[in-house]
Amino acid sequence: MDPARGVVPRADVLVIDGRIAAIGRRLRAPADAAVLDLQGKLVQPGMIDTHRHMWQTVLRGIAADWTLGNYVDLMFGRFGPLFTPDDVYAGSLLGAIEAVDSGTTTVVDWSHNMRTPQHADAVVDALLDSGARARLAYGNYAEPAQDWVLRGDIDRLRSERFPTADERVTLQIALDVFTADFPERPAWTWARDRGFEITTHAGVVGRQPADLPERLRDAGLLLPSTTYVHATTFTDESYRLIAESGGTASVAAESDLHGGQGYPPTEKLRRYGIPTSLSVDTVTWFSGDMFHAMRATLAADRGLAHLRAHEQGGLVDINELRALDVLAHATIGGARSMGLQDQLGSLTPGKRADIVVLDTSSPHMTPMINPVGAAVLQASTSDVDTVVVGGRVVKRNGELLGNGFARARRLADASRDRLRAAAGEKLWREALNPSGR
Numbered sequence: 001m002d003p004a005r006g007v008v009p010r011a012d013v014l015v016i017d018g019r020i021a022a023i024g025r026r027l028r029a030p031a032d033a034a035v036l037d038l039q040g041k042l043v044q045p046g047m048i049d050t051h052r053h054m055w056q057t058v059l060r061g062i063a064a065d066w067t068l069g070n071y072v073d074l075m076f077g078r079f080g081p082l083f084t085p086d087d088v089y090a091g092s093l094l095g096a097i098e099a100v101d102s103g104t105t106t107v108v109d110w111s112h113n114m115r116t117p118q119h120a121d122a123v124v125d126a127l128l129d130s131g132a133r134a135r136l137a138y139g140n141y142a143e144p145a146q147d148w149v150l151r152g153d154i155d156r157l158r159s160e161r162f163p164t165a166d167e168r169v170t171l172q173i174a175l176d177v178f179t180a181d182f183p184e185r186p187a188w189t190w191a192r193d194r195g196f197e198i199t200t201h202a203g204v205v206g207r208q209p210a211d212l213p214e215r216l217r218d219a220g221l222l223l224p225s226t227t228y229v230h231a232t233t234f235t236d237e238s239y240r241l242i243a244e245s246g247g248t249a250s251v252a253a254e255s256d257l258h259g260g261q262g263y264p265p266t267e268k269l270r271r272y273g274i275p276t277s278l279s280v281d282t283v284t285w286f287s288g289d290m291f292h293a294m295r296a297t298l299a300a301d302r303g304l305a306h307l308r309a310h311e312q313g314g315l316v317d318i319n320e321l322r323a324l325d326v327l328a329h330a331t332i333g334g335a336r337s338m339g340l341q342d343q344l345g346s347l348t349p350g351k352r353a354d355i356v357v358l359d360t361s362s363p364h365m366t367p368m369i370n371p372v373g374a375a376v377l378q379a380s381t382s383d384v385d386t387v388v389v390g391g392r393v394v395k396r397n398g399e400l401l402g403n404g405f406a407r408a409r410r411l412a413d414a415s416r417d418r419l420r421a422a423a424g425e426k427l428w429r430e431a432l433n434p435s436g437r
Helices: 056-058 068-082 085-101 119-131 145-151 153-163 187-195 212-218 236-245 253-259 266-272 290-311 323-328 332-337 371-378 405-422 426-432
Strands: 012-016 020-025 042-045 047-052 105-112 133-138 171-174 200-202 226-230 248-251 276-278 357-358 385-391 393-397
Touching: 012 323, 020 426, 042 371, 047 085, 047 226, 047 276, 047 290, 047 332, 056 068, 056 105, 056 405, 068 236, 068 426, 085 105, 085 119, 085 385, 085 393, 085 405, 105 119, 105 332, 105 385, 119 133, 119 153, 119 171, 145 153, 145 187, 145 385, 187 200, 212 226, 212 236, 226 290, 226 332, 236 266, 248 266, 248 332, 253 290, 266 276, 266 290, 276 290, 276 323, 276 332, 290 323, 290 371, 323 371
Parallel strands: 047 105, 105 133, 133 171, 171 200, 200 226, 226 248, 248 276
Antiparallel strands: 012 020, 042 357, 357 385, 385 393
16 A cells, blocks of 8 residues: 555565564565565555444344434443443453454544443453554543533543553544534534544434534634544535545445445545545444455445446446555555554555455465455455564464453353343344334
8 A cells, every 4th residue: 555666566574673664575684583474465554444333342233134213222222321341341352353353453443332431441451452453532422522521531541541642552532513503512622622633423314414514614623633434414515624624534334325324425535535444333233344344335436326327328437436445445544544644554664564464365365366456355354364463463374363352252242141131132122123023
């Protein structure tokens, strides 16, 4: 994903002290270097997910047939209040390990069930224990943002748990705006004044105002460090303002298409030049890897273009959105969304060594012709051979290293069972079959 290099065949990558030191053929390495023989494999930057509710991982698949309305009612209104600090720890730990296993080395944990300081500390512990690079997006859907943001726990967390800005796990704020009168303004002002990046669900059908960026502009809160998640229903003026402000968008194509948040807005984001990243959203509904996110994004964009052409009696001659574009969204686009484009997102000397290696020996990856096309349209989690986070090998030969997953699985199973008991069988059955069919 470094445009100065493009795709480099048969190259070495030298990693020293957690950073990429050099890329090229037949590099001279220190005598004591560990050598990973990756002949015939694809080496790419670690993928970056800019929006995933990892506390929900312990309820994986429960929402298979939900709409957005079901999700709001069941997850927020009925299951969410049952989560203890132990439950959010189990979900965030498993979610982060799942991300690493599938080649996502960095994930924004959109953790909006921070009901108590103990919940917040549990999530921090989970992310630190996971081995992933993560950004904790601190949120709390259960209270108005103008209340929980100003309460002081974020300041406590930053001073006690995030003493420097150069840690593997960092902190930002997850803020949503639900009504046109913008009562959340004090929370946004507080975040701006303290230099926090903001990530916000925005432009969702029936949930958020379509002119949020215009309201942020009028309040002096249209910031370059804001990521707009979903961003499906904005006015043209709002898209223009996001582009001018330097803000970014996080596209959750699987989520939008299944849940009904709006149609994935990649065509409009391109039109206005808004930097784009991708996200999984939640594994209660969807797959937990960025391969599916890339494919859903590509299919949604191309499918809409084909439909419009067919309705006019024509055909699409050339696909506008390319495989290389969505791979960029999943890597350097995610880094840009997090303000880390100088540190992550491409295989570039000087950047942190977050590296993913894809095996190409499976039937579905053979023969190898187009590395970018293979990574986007053929690869899956089963092809992730090696994962390196900050120079530390966390997956090798297709296996996660250490016993972290075994522990995470035990904790997740226990959390699932506890939540089921707390919810009761009637609610559990309703969640699995919301239509009553």
